[in-house]
Amino acid sequence: MRAEGQRRVVAACCDRAADAGVVPGLPVAQARSVLPAGSVRVVEHTPERDVARLRALAVWARRFSPLVQTDGVDGLWLDITGCAHLFGGERGMCEMVVDGLQKLGVRSRVAIADTHGCAWAIARYATPRSSEDGSSIVLPGEQRGAMAPLPIAALNIDDATVSALADLAIDRVGQLLEIPRRVLPSRFGNALLLALDCALGHAMEPLTPIRPVAPCRSESVFDGYTTNVEAIELAVRELLDDVCDQLAGRGRGARRLVLELGRYELDALAIHVTTSVPTRDAKHLWALVRPKLERAHLGFGVERVTATVSRDALIVPSQIVRWGGGDDADGSAGEAEAAELVDVLAGRLGKGAVRGAVLKESHLPERAFEWVSPAAQRSGADIRPPGERPTTLLDPPMPTTAIALTPDGPVHRIRWQNEDRMVVACVGPERIGGEWWRGHGTTRDYFRVRCEDGVCLWVARARESGRWYVHGVWA
Amino acid sequence: MDEADLGLSPGAIHDWIAEPLTPLSILAGLAGTAVRGCGSRRVLWIGRRCWPYPPGLVGPGGNAALLERSIFVDPPTRDERLWAIDVALRSPAALVVVADGTGLAMAGSRRLQLAAEAGRTLGLIARPHRERGELSAAATRWLVSPGPMDPANPILPTWTLELLRRKGLRPISEGARVMTVRVEDATRLVSVDADAADRSAAATGPGRWAAQRSG
Structure with missing residues (x-):
């Protein structure tokens, strides 16, 4: 299926659909109507x-x-x-x-x-x-x-x-x-x-043949099967150095690397590592490979070790600041180290466990930021939250009871952690409308309050229901 | 009012005890102070209990530098958490590591202290109130509680910090233990109340501590 203006039309279809009369260019809705319900699978056409x-x-x-x-x-x-x-x-x-x-x-x-x-x-x-x-x-x-x-x-x-x-x-x-x-x-x-x-055949037409690029690859073969971990580690480090040299020659960096250990009478063992930014720093790759190699089952010995860069990407060279550097002087080196740290953490804990955050243009507190990969963090740097925000947001908001002196007025007393507290200072309300186009219809009034014992809370009242919530804490 | 780093030395870990929530305003303020004018090294928040609300780090007029350099890490188990804190403290890319230290034993604490020394990293370890008496290798141990109201700006959050322990030193006077701090709305940095501590204390933390004699 592909989009043609507002319409979604068939780009290609299988034999069975073609037999039923579906042709490329037919609107998807029409194609559905001629085919038995439940048998249709529509996927986006990606040229x-x-x-x-x-x-x-x-x-x-x-x-x-x-x-x-x-x-x-x-x-x-x-x-x-x-x-x-x-x-x-x-x-x-x-x-x-x-x-x-x-x-x-x-x-x-x-x-x-x-x-x-x-x-x-x-x-x-x-x-x-x-x-x-x-x-x-x-x-x-x-x-x-x-x-x-x-x-x-x-x-x-x-x-x-x-x-x-x-x-x-x-x-x-x-x-x-x-x-x-x-x-x-x-x-x-x-x-x-x-x-x-x-x-x-009266005129010539030349072919321009494709030239597949072989991935950067390096192999080392031992004289016999060995279970000597130091020898294998040394070989791997040499392979990584070699692969990184090859990458440097192409101006590229590894995004994914496969290390294969050919074992005696066992299947080859593959160790996969993934990096967050392309790298050709052998030390970085070694830091990722090493913990996995340590836990690898060598069986009765390893005869050959192969390192292959299964996915690479262009490394965009950055300008080196020579004069007037100050902050930026160590910038690029620091970035490489940060990428290494992120990869080491993500390699063991999983990709989703290491994140960066960027702010988003949304007034709803729970949607005002977004988790991103730490490498993609610098976008959206000019967005600022519209008001003072607490350092801890309770998700979901904690229902509570409160007393206000007037219906829209400041909070007088509030219950927090099973204790009724007198409010000594209150700033607000900051009215935050729900994103009704997403189905969050509730408008909330937010107050920043300080209780008599010094606890500072971010309190919300749902305007429609009149219920009170504690949504954040200056903890 | 002076901005302060409370005299916390990098290359060491510091315990922060508070209840019921992690004292993220103070820790974020200290991280913000460290981040200013310091290359591109990162701030790591390890453990979900130590994840601040990102817009709260910036504020309406604030500086986004802290958020841009923040990396949020979510280790699934206690062992993985200890490993992650250790790796982060050792990395030259980390400037400050704010971590959840719940259930940290003396051996783990010692391991983290050595890691912080190796990486010249400032480690801020948040611990629950019930672990107040646990042994720890941290250079300092602080107790955070809500502070007295500032009459000039009643809504501004304030905290009372009590320095429970400072490795190798003992307090000369009881007053040296306690100070009132606040986190300014505009800068999101920690400042020490000049009334409660003198200016040298503001710059270097509570000062009147003497070397502890053994025996």
């Missing part, structure tokens, strides 16, 4: 994830050919020159590709031709005829014959040209081929001729 998936498939497809390029959002080009015989010829290769994709849950149509313009056209527009698995092979030199029955759109040209040709009742490539070449550019521009030439 970025499509692109990422396609790239991952391209990396997968490199097993067939070293030159792979992604095509649009749903295609892959493989230059299989000199590769096909490794997979049992072109026919065998087609079967392996279709089969492999099938196992990944991807339906595919495969075509092999001399030119990739032709292969593109056949894969997308030809009805598979040569075999049952949806693949087609165009024999060398037969592009012309294969292309002729296809619609004009198979040339991969823009829609304006397609409709201009349609106006002339030209809707097959074959018809276009019968027109003398020299009249085409004046009417439709060079692009059409170029597309035609590329498809037929």
Whole structure:
């Protein structure tokens, strides 16, 4: 499903939905009405994830050919020159590709031709005829014959040209081929001729193959199985140094690191660590790995240790303040240490247990701030609470009884911790309206009071019900 | 009125005893004093009982520096809490560690004191009233109770601090033990009532303590 203005329309659907008459572009509500209730699952369409998936498939497809390029959002080009015989010829290769994709849950149509313009056209527009698995092979030199029955759109040209040709009742490539070449550019521009030439093999079209980046990785192998913890620790520290050097060369930092211990007659043990900000400080990573390594079960010995950065991110270099530093001089170093401390704490206690807080623009006391990750803390620094706030907020507010001299007037007596207390000073009311658009309809009057024994409370009265609450304490 | 850090030395832990709630106004005020003009080191609040209400740290006209440098930590068990306090005190990134020290035994207290020495960190450990008599390795031990009203500004919260113990020292006079402090609305910093303690006390904490003789 994707949003199109105010409407939510179908972006793609499964076979069963398609059989029921759902097509891309149909409003979601309408699609629901034609499908059996309860069987519909609507998910947001995320083009970025499509692109990422396609790239991952391209990396997968490199097993067939070293030159792979992604095509649009749903295609892959493989230059299989000199590769096909490794997979049992072109026919065998087609079967392996279709089969492999099938196992990944991807339906595919495969075509092999001399030119990739032709292969593109056949894969997308030809009805598979040569075999049952949806693949087609165009024999060398037969592009012309294969292309002729296809619609004009198979040339991969823009829609304006397609409709201009349609106006002339030209809707097959074959018809276009019968027109003398020299009249085409004046009417439709060079692009059409170029597309035609590329498809037929008269012009070259280069591929720009993807180059997958191998993750930073370092391995060390012992002479034999060892249970010597010091030796393993030393090896790990060297691996971390090495990985950090590799990261420095790429200008990147680790967000996630996997340490694998190859154990004797046991599965490899993987130790995962995650950092809050990208880092390439070996000491930092060691501080995270060490407690987990100490508790690792080494079995009968470890033969090899591998460190792999499974997720990395760009480290944005910050300007070093050289003159007039004062406060900022140790700023960046302090930040790195703070990130390390946060990671060490979060590594053992869990991510949710280490937080920062930012203030929010809300008058409701319980919604006036928000927990964030400690790394994301500096936003919203210019927000100030609208009034004096206590240092401790009771959540939920504690119901109590109070006496006010006049209905809206200052508090006279208040009950707190099972004791009636005389109020000696009272400031207020500060009226805080509920966020009615969220369903908090109650308006509250807040008083800052000081009891005779020195206890300072933040007292609220719900205007509608007249009930009193203690909501905060200057503890 | 002078802003004060009560003479609390960094590189040590200090026990704070109060009932029923953690004396977060005072602890936040002390953390605020430490944060001013001190790089980018962080303030850690360890244990949910020691988590202040974040808008209360800033105030309407206040300075957001303390909140920006605050990290809130929620260890699930007592052992994890002790570990977290220890790690935080040892870290060069921590400036002040405000922590819930409920149930802290002498051995744990000693461990934290050593950690604070190693990290040159100020550790403020909040403890419940029932643990007033527990042994502790803390450099000082304070008892917090609500203070007398300030006639000039009756609504301003005030506290009476009683210095129960100061490691290696004993009080010369009973007056040296007790002082009245307040937390100013504008700055959120602790200031000592000049009437109750003299100016040197305001700057360095209760001063008239002498070295304790053994035997």
